[in-house]
Amino acid sequence: MSDPTPRYQELRIPSLARVEGETALHLRIHDGTVTEARLEIYEPPRFFEAFLRGRAHTEPPDLTSRICGICPVAYQMSACRAIEDACGVVVDGQLAALRRLLYCGEWIESQTLHIHMLHAPDFLGEDDVIGLSRSHPEHVRRGLRLKQTGNAVVELLGGRAIHPVNVRIGGFHRAPTRAELRHLEERLRTALDDAWDTVRWVAGFEFPDAACEADLLALAETGTYAIESGIPTVLPCDATLPPYSFPLRDFTEHVAEEQVSHSTALHSRLDSRRHLTGSLARWAVSGHLLSPLALQAAREAGLGDPPSRAGAGRGEVCRNPYRSILVRAVEVLYAVEEALRIIAEYERPARPCVEVPARAGTGHGATEAPRGLLYHRYAFDDGGRVTDARIVPPTAQNQGAIEEDLRRLVQAGLDRGEGSEAELTRLCERAVRNHDPCISCSAHFLELDIERTH
Amino acid sequence: MSTPTPPQPPARPRLGVFKFASCDGCQLTLLDCEDELLGIAAELEIAHFLEASSEAAPGPYDLVLVEGSVSTPEHVERIRRIRADARHLVTIGACATAGGVQALRNYADVEGYLATVYARPDYIETLATSTPVSAHVPVDFELRGCPIDRGQLVEVITAFLAGRKPAIPNHSVCFACKRRGNVCVTVAHGTPCLGPVTHAGCGALCPTYGRGCYGCFGPAGTTNLPALVPLMQRDGMSEEDIGRFLHTFNVTAFTAVEEQGQPGVTDVEGPG
Numbered sequence: 001m002s003d004p005t006p007r008y009q010e011l012r013i014p015s016l017a018r019v020e021g022e023t024a025l026h027l028r029i030h031d032g033t034v035t036e037a038r039l040e041i042y043e044p045p046r047f048f049e050a051f052l053r054g055r056a057h058t059e060p061p062d063l064t065s066r067i068c069g070i071c072p073v074a075y076q077m078s079a080c081r082a083i084e085d086a087c088g089v090v091v092d093g094q095l096a097a098l099r100r101l102l103y104c105g106e107w108i109e110s111q112t113l114h115i116h117m118l119h120a121p122d123f124l125g126e127d128d129v130i131g132l133s134r135s136h137p138e139h140v141r142r143g144l145r146l147k148q149t150g151n152a153v154v155e156l157l158g159g160r161a162i163h164p165v166n167v168r169i170g171g172f173h174r175a176p177t178r179a180e181l182r183h184l185e186e187r188l189r190t191a192l193d194d195a196w197d198t199v200r201w202v203a204g205f206e207f208p209d210a211a212c213e214a215d216l217l218a219l220a221e222t223g224t225y226a227i228e229s230g231i232p233t234v235l236p237c238d239a240t241l242p243p244y245s246f247p248l249r250d251f252t253e254h255v256a257e258e259q260v261s262h263s264t265a266l267h268s269r270l271d272s273r274r275h276l277t278g279s280l281a282r283w284a285v286s287g288h289l290l291s292p293l294a295l296q297a298a299r300e301a302g303l304g305d306p307p308s309r310a311g312a313g314r315g316e317v318c319r320n321p322y323r324s325i326l327v328r329a330v331e332v333l334y335a336v337e338e339a340l341r342i343i344a345e346y347e348r349p350a351r352p353c354v355e356v357p358a359r360a361g362t363g364h365g366a367t368e369a370p371r372g373l374l375y376h377r378y379a380f381d382d383g384g385r386v387t388d389a390r391i392v393p394p395t396a397q398n399q400g401a402i403e404e405d406l407r408r409l410v411q412a413g414l415d416r417g418e419g420s421e422a423e424l425t426r427l428c429e430r431a432v433r434n435h436d437p438c439i440s441c442s443a444h445f446l447e448l449d450i451e452r453t454h
Numbered sequence: 455m456s457t458p459t460p461p462q463p464p465a466r467p468r469l470g471v472f473k474f475a476s477c478d479g480c481q482l483t484l485l486d487c488e489d490e491l492l493g494i495a496a497e498l499e500i501a502h503f504l505e506a507s508s509e510a511a512p513g514p515y516d517l518v519l520v521e522g523s524v525s526t527p528e529h530v531e532r533i534r535r536i537r538a539d540a541r542h543l544v545t546i547g548a549c550a551t552a553g554g555v556q557a558l559r560n561y562a563d564v565e566g567y568l569a570t571v572y573a574r575p576d577y578i579e580t581l582a583t584s585t586p587v588s589a590h591v592p593v594d595f596e597l598r599g600c601p602i603d604r605g606q607l608v609e610v611i612t613a614f615l616a617g618r619k620p621a622i623p624n625h626s627v628c629f630a631c632k633r634r635g636n637v638c639v640t641v642a643h644g645t646p647c648l649g650p651v652t653h654a655g656c657g658a659l660c661p662t663y664g665r666g667c668y669g670c671f672g673p674a675g676t677t678n679l680p681a682l683v684p685l686m687q688r689d690g691m692s693e694e695d696i697g698r699f700l701h702t703f704n705v706t707a708f709t710a711v712e713e714q715g716q717p718g719v720t721d722v723e724g725p726g
């Protein structure tokens with residue numbers, strides 16, 4: 001480049017597009033070295049944990065669903081699990097299956113939304129899905145069809161796709177009949193083909209080299225790909241450290257959120273290290289539990305075979321955030337298959353829910369939101385009123401890893417000579433969207449302009 | 455692209471979508487209009503819609519949809535600028551129309567809230583209230599719901615394109631419930647239900663699924679809230695329960711009904 005790069009440079013991208021919620025990015029570059037990359041989340045403070053205090057034990061599922069319009073089911077499911085845990089109730093059998101089905105619906109629509117509307121435009125040089133619908137109409141039509149099928153599953157079970165009304169602690173207000181569920185089968189069979197085609201489509205994208213250096217954290221279940229339950233399991237970035245799990249009740253001891261004055265957001269740390277949750281982590285921790293069909297799709301897509309047991313044995317861990325779109329596409333295929341399986345085995349339960357009598361105590365719940373692990377904890381008094389609530393969403397956990405990712409990518413870009421603002425902006429926006437951050441979920445992010453600290 | 459520029463089509467009205475304090479759900483409803491989305495994009499130029507596009511063109515906009523409530527000092531400034539750039543401004547959802555679930559803070563001690571959520575509350579900038587857009591600037595139409603209904607959103611956009619007032623009925627959820635042929639959950643099962651006082655729009659979803667309405671569309675145009683209270687008490691709700699029931703997703707709107715017998719939000723007829 002002929003222009004000498006200024007010794008000191010600051011870049012602000014005032015608003016990132018095609019992410020949920022609002023966020024800005026602040027980069028400091030000194031002498032060609034990136035000294036800081038910071039996501040400034042300016043989603044205004046929202047006080048859900050405070051609003052929950054004094055509410056009845058039946059209320060958190062509806063209330064917390066309003067934290068995020070993109071993954072309301074995840075909030076409802078984590079809340080239900082935490083409350084049921086506190087009340088000593090286990091929901092199993094067909095009611096548990098229905099919950100997994102509902103969650104599959106959200107996975108299908110949310111992952112498809114991200115793949116087609118938010119992420120794919122980056123790989124194909126378009127600004128948005130509208131541009132994409134001109135250059136790749138059949139792929140957009142397929143994406144809309146898939147998303148609609150995901151919505152149809154959530155709508156049938158939940159009443160509507162955003163903030164479903166039919167979920168309650170103990171199960172549902174009304175359980176669908178077999179015949180009602182059968183209506184979905186035909187659409188889901190079409191969706192199976194659409195999901196395969198989506199995997200093939202995204203497999204053809206060009207993936208820049210990158211590797212996210214962070215521990216991977218996801219829930220693990222026995223015998224099945226974890227979605228609506230599981231034990232937190234870690235695959236450390238340092239290959240010399242073995243994978244490990246810990247009980248959910250110890251979650252906040254392992255994943256600690258700190259508010260620090262030089263940072264713009266609450267930062268989470270997993271055992272004092274950076275960590276990442278979401279598709280890449282799920283693939284690493286439970287990939288071997290995917291269905292044969294999903295595994296075949298993953299292999300065709302170039303993901304290889306997942307590790308046979310978190311990190312142990314042979315198999316490939318994917319650390320390239322650009323390739324998260326491949327794992328998402330495979331997960332959509334899996335969710336469609338799971339939905340079909342659950343419907344085929346469905347028997348309408350005698351009652352739509354089990355009783356969850358209030359009692360004093362503390363309960364923990366975690367599920368795999370499309371974007372990663374979502375943890376809830378509630379404490380109740382004798383009357384079943386919430387005395388304390390704690391919510392740790394995936395984006396809060398991923399922020400440190402995303403920032404580190406940005407720092408390395410921008411550094412690599414600068415080393416290649418891509419120093420213009422436009423180039424760096426594009427690079428960063430892509431890097432952030434790789435992680436599908438859900439800023440709306442940041443129930444308690446804060447804004448802090450570092451300039452004020454000088 | 456290198457293709458020669460085709461003859462310019464007539465300018466399409468420009469759409470801007472803006473977000474304040476919210477969950478993104480109401481904006482997402484626009485992306486959930488899968489069948490209509492490409493049609494809408496053909497009729498309107500999507501000039502500003504950050505959730506969907508990196509293209510963020512400056513105003514003026516012919517139609518602006520606002521999601522979310524006004525809850526920071528910066529919001530107060532921003533909504534004024536957006537209004538100045540908007541020919542027609544429509545609020546979408548309970549947050550933008552009534553302050554939404556965030557308005558729970560209006561009746562609480564925000565300093566205490568900050569201390570509950572943040573270790574260092576002094577780093578946070580927020581207002582003590584979460585207010586509807588109409589508290590700050592004139593609004594042409596308010597679309598209710600948490601979230602809004604897809605069909606009603608399409609109607610609002612269609613009406614805008616046709617230059618007429620949206621045909622959004624002002625009656626209560628009970629009408630829709632009857633039309634759907636539901637058994638009344640209050641009459642049949644003694645389940646408390648806000649359907650009689652809640653604005654229609656959802657198609658009576660909750661009673662259809664066997665639960666009582668919890669008021670996510672806010673108060674209907676004419677409501678008789680005092681007449682409903684004894685019914686809820688009969689069904690076992692304490693005064694405190696009723697208070698929480700009414701004070702969740704449309705706190706300020708139901709409070710206005712309690713205090714003045716009028717919904718805190720009204721449909722404003724647009725210029726068409």
Ligand code: SF4
Pocket residue numbers: 066069476477478479480481521522546547548549550554555599600601602
């Ligand atoms: S009104 Fe409800 S759905 Fe809409 S943005 Fe607000 S919280 Fe979300």
Ligand code: SF4
Pocket residue numbers: 165627649652653656657658659660661666667668669670671672
């Ligand atoms: S019945 Fe009431 S609470 Fe349920 S979706 Fe409709 S307006 Fe909302």
